[in-house]
Amino acid sequence: MSGPSAPKTKRGAARREALLRAAEAVIGEQGFAASSIADITRRAETALGTFYIYFSSKEEVFRELVLEMGRLTRGGVTQAVQGASNRLEAEKAGLRAFLQFAADRPALYRIVEEARFIDPEVYRAYYDSFGKAYAAQLKRAQEKGEIGPGDPEVRAWALMGMAIKLGERFVLWEEKPDIDHVVEDAFAMIRDGLAP
Amino acid sequence: MSGPSAPKTKRGAARREALLRAAEAVIGEQGFAASSIADITRRAETALGTFYIYFSSKEEVFRELVLEMGRLTRGGVTQAVQGASNRLEAEKAGLRAFLQFAADRPALYRIVEEARFIDPEVYRAYYDSFGKAYAAQLKRAQEKGEIGPGDPEVRAWALMGMAIKLGERFVLWEEKPDIDHVVEDAFAMIRDGLAP
DNA sequence: CTGAAACATGAATCAGTATTCATGATCCAT
DNA sequence: ATGGATCATGAATACTGATTCATGTTTCAG
Numbered sequence: 272m273s274g275p276s277a278p279k280t281k282r283g284a285a286r287r288e289a290l291l292r293a294a295e296a297v298i299g300e301q302g303f304a305a306s307s308i309a310d311i312t313r314r315a316e317t318a319l320g321t322f323y324i325y326f327s328s329k330e331e332v333f334r335e336l337v338l339e340m341g342r343l344t345r346g347g348v349t350q351a352v353q354g355a356s357n358r359l360e361a362e363k364a365g366l367r368a369f370l371q372f373a374a375d376r377p378a379l380y381r382i383v384e385e386a387r388f389i390d391p392e393v394y395r396a397y398y399d400s401f402g403k404a405y406a407a408q409l410k411r412a413q414e415k416g417e418i419g420p421g422d423p424e425v426r427a428w429a430l431m432g433m434a435i436k437l438g439e440r441f442v443l444w445e446e447k448p449d450i451d452h453v454v455e456d457a458f459a460m461i462r463d464g465l466a467p
Numbered sequence: 468m469s470g471p472s473a474p475k476t477k478r479g480a481a482r483r484e485a486l487l488r489a490a491e492a493v494i495g496e497q498g499f500a501a502s503s504i505a506d507i508t509r510r511a512e513t514a515l516g517t518f519y520i521y522f523s524s525k526e527e528v529f530r531e532l533v534l535e536m537g538r539l540t541r542g543g544v545t546q547a548v549q550g551a552s553n554r555l556e557a558e559k560a561g562l563r564a565f566l567q568f569a570a571d572r573p574a575l576y577r578i579v580e581e582a583r584f585i586d587p588e589v590y591r592a593y594y595d596s597f598g599k600a601y602a603a604q605l606k607r608a609q610e611k612g613e614i615g616p617g618d619p620e621v622r623a624w625a626l627m628g629m630a631i632k633l634g635e636r637f638v639l640w641e642e643k644p645d646i647d648h649v650v651e652d653a654f655a656m657i658r659d660g661l662a663p
Numbered sequence: 664c665t666g667a668a669a670c671a672t673g674a675a676t677c678a679g680t681a682t683t684c685a686t687g688a689t690c691c692a693t
Numbered sequence: 694a695t696g697g698a699t700c701a702t703g704a705a706t707a708c709t710g711a712t713t714c715a716t717g718t719t720t721c722a723g
Binding site for chain 1: 698700701702703704
Binding site: 304359388418422426437452460467 | 499500581583584585591598612613617618621625627630631632636637649652656657658659
């Protein structure tokens with residue numbers, strides 16, 4: 272019932288980490304279904320059975336990776352947004368941080384989207400909490416008059432969707448992504464809309 | 468090499484169609500990996516082997532469903548946009564049509580997103596062509612002065628991402644989706660941006 | 664009507680791979 | 694320094710489910 276416990280030696284911790292990184296690379300490249308445990312352990316340069324010392328199943332590493340991505344994006348975006356003096360600036364900084372993250376950890380980026388089909392629970396938890404926090408920020412900014420009025424939840428999800436697809440198209444699909452250009456143009460639209 | 472050919476009798480056409488609908492329902496509900504051919508044929512009330520008379524593999528029905536979704540959204544959105552007298556109106560009508568589609572065919576909607584992981588080729592073809600057409604429309608509207616200036620491709624992908632996540636959150640995740648509300652608020656943002 | 668082409672059936676085959684486990688090496692608290 | 698706890702190994706197991714196929718049944722063009 273209770274899967275493997277946390278590693279108790281340095282070696283154990285290092286092995287677990289190596290397996291996690293290998294899983295990130297392999298699953299991010301080939302997708303969950305096409306990735307075998309053997310692929311992962313081969314990449315981590317360990318024996319097959321070692322995998323099960325640290326994870327109880329393929330689904331579990333996957334889940335762990337999604338949670339890690341949650342911590343990382345949350346942290347990265349939060350930090351990027353620190354310096355902003357108003358919500359619009361924060362939107363711009365947050366978008367840039369997110370796209371930069373996609374460029375730095377493309378595998379993790381893909382994994383989160385695949386989570387929707389592998390582990391709907393964590394996927395939903397991930398976006399629910401992110402969306403909730405995002406909406407709260409927008410509501411506050413609206414009350415302060417930093418942005419115009421409008422349903423914060425709809426806006427939060429619209430903005431998340433925007434960032435996600437932009438990352439997919441202009442970062443993951445591009446050899447040499449031009450993040451600044453995407454941020455500039457997308458932000459202009461976020462701020463002023465399409466109206467002439 | 469060349470898989471099953473088109474059905475040559477009425478019965479054959481009906482069976483193929485039944486299998487396609489069953490696959491849509493089953494895969495849309497459980498996801499590709501969790502759906503067995505047996506699940507699909509059971510739902511279609513046919514024998515297991517019958518599946519292979521019409522499709523050469525599980526991947527093939529899946530691909531067929533993605534292509535069908537392509538035809539349907541393209542058709543639906545195009546038609547909805549017909550009546551619009553300018554680009555902004557068209558955006559609103561297109562968004563509504565897309566969300567309505569998600570409400571009508573939730574399974575197909577999910578399948579397209581999963582395609583990214585099952586059959587990247589068709590997924591990419593789907594969005595590439597959709598995105599290209601979308602960007603072309605935006606470019607024309609911009610030249611006519613119906614919308615302000617800005618990179619049409621970035622905008623097209625931003626708008627697609629928006630629509631997709633809004634559909635996921637406010638249509639698929641909601642018991643009784645309030646499409647009009649989402650369209651109103653999202654459109655206001657698309658038109659005027661967040662600026663106060 | 665009729666028979667060759669199409670279609671239907673589901674048990675049997677087959678492949679891939681997740682997971683287990685018995686055995687041995689390594690670590691580190693005392 | 695040492696031995697009980699941790700960790701490493703990979704061959705063997707077990708299972709799932711995709712795909713095939715030999716045997717009937719149905720269709721429909723002529």
